[in-house]
Amino acid sequence: MSVRVALVGTGTIAGIHAEALRGLGDRVDLVAGVDVDGALARSFCREHGIPHAGTDLARVLQATRPDLVHVCTPPGAHLDAARTALAYGAHVLVEKPPTLTLRQFAELSAAAQHSGRHVATVFQHRFGSGARRLRSLYQSGVLGRALLALCQTTWYRPQEYFDVPWRGRWDTEGGGPTMGHGIHQMDLLLAVLGDWTRVSALARRQARDVDTEDLSLAHVSFADGAVASVVNSVLSPREQSYLRFDFTHATVELxxxxxYGEDAWRVTAAPGYEEAVLGAWHGGERGVPSGHRAQFAAVLDALEAGERPPVTLSEARRTMELVAAIYASSFTGHPVDPDDVAPGSPFYEQMQGGGPPWRIVARQEVA
Incomplete structure (x- = not known):
């Protein structure tokens, strides 16, 4: 039986969602597209063969009764769209970041619990076969103990990129590259290494005329004893996403x-571990690239089995807390642990806490 899916927000990322969902064949029935821009919603639905276009989410949900709603709006609208979908009995898959703040995240979690429906977050880099292999081999002990990791998102976004009114603003995007760009690599870092325990960080606004940071650097300690260096930037002309894990038995690089696909991975075994490490790496699941389709298939599998779809709220919260911790350490000048971004902290209320040490750009309100 097909899962009935509605898309909320019909911009660029929604097109990627629609194509990935179409790739799942008759497992999915795309029933509606919703956007505050009616012309955009209608054009999107025509392009993707979706029968119902609308501007009022509640009315569309009432009329079409989807099983699952994909929230593809700008980040500032995620919470309201997700709560509305839950109120109409739909499960929710929300694009990253799921909310603008940890307080909003708690509100989303409460709404999900009250509704009895599931909420998952899009972190598609977890779902390529290479990432699944890495997690499996680490958890099985083949790679040995985790020692050191590097997590780098060095991208380039010109000033014109921020002409879109909601970008580069704490109140509508939630942060800069730490929140909106590097969060994918940081989520995969946490998916492999688990709980973080301490963060020392630095954030700067070096070159872009925005409210948020345009780069951040962090040292992160993990519960298992590993440490990581994290860099997020939108100022880097030679763009790259890079993860490196140094274990006692091997180095794994992405x-x-x-x-990514299979050719994006490189494994170097420590002396004496070549046969065990390389045999296990090349013998595992292969051939599935990272991407929305792989995660969407996993979400459908979970819903059909009556399980929580990935990435679960508890997993997404850990990633959001790391983002908040990077801002907290950057703007207070002190190392922070998870308690420093818990309820009662200004960085729980908003990612920038009491505000960054630079002036906020005067901007028009976003409608």
Whole structure:
């Protein structure tokens, strides 16, 4: 039986969602597209063969009764769209970042619990076969103990990129590259290494005329004893997304930009571990690139089995807390631990806490 899916927000990312969902064949029935821009919604639905276009989410949900709603709006609209979908009995898959703040994230979690429906967040880099292999081999002990990791999102966004009114603003985007760009690599870092325990960070607004940071650097300690260096930037002309994990038995590297296949991975075994490490790496699941389709298939599998779809709220919260911790350490000048971004902290209320140490750009209100 097909899962009925509605898309809320019909911009660029929604097109990627629609194509990935179409790739799942008769497992999915795309029933509606919703956008505050009616012309955009109608054009989108015509392009993707979706029968119902509308501007009022509640009315569309009442008319079409989807099983699952994909929230593809700008980040500032995620919470309201997700709560509306939950109120009409739909499960929700929300693009990253799921909310603008940890307080909003708690409100989303409460709404999901009250509704009895599931909410998952899009972190598609977890779902390529290479990432699944890495997690499996680490958890099984083949790679040995985790020692050191490097997590780099060095992208380039010119000033014109921020002409879109909601970009580069704390109140509508939630942060800069730490929140909106590097969060994918940081989520995969956490998916492999688990809980973080301490963060020392630095954020700067070096070159872009925005409210948020345009780069950040962090040292992160993990519960298992590993440490990581994290860099996020939108100022880097030679763009790269890079993850490196140094284990006692091997180094595993992932180099790509916006998504990866098998050729993006490199494994170097420590002396004496070549046969065990390389045999296990090349013998595992292969051939699935990272991407929305792989995650969407996993979401459908979970819903059909009556399980929580990935990436779950508890997993997404850990990633959001790391983002908040990077801002907290950057703007207070002190190392922070998870308690420093818990309820009662200004960085729980908003990612920038009491505000960054630079002036906020005067901007028009976003409608």
């Amino acid at each position: 180099t790509h930009l916006y998504g």
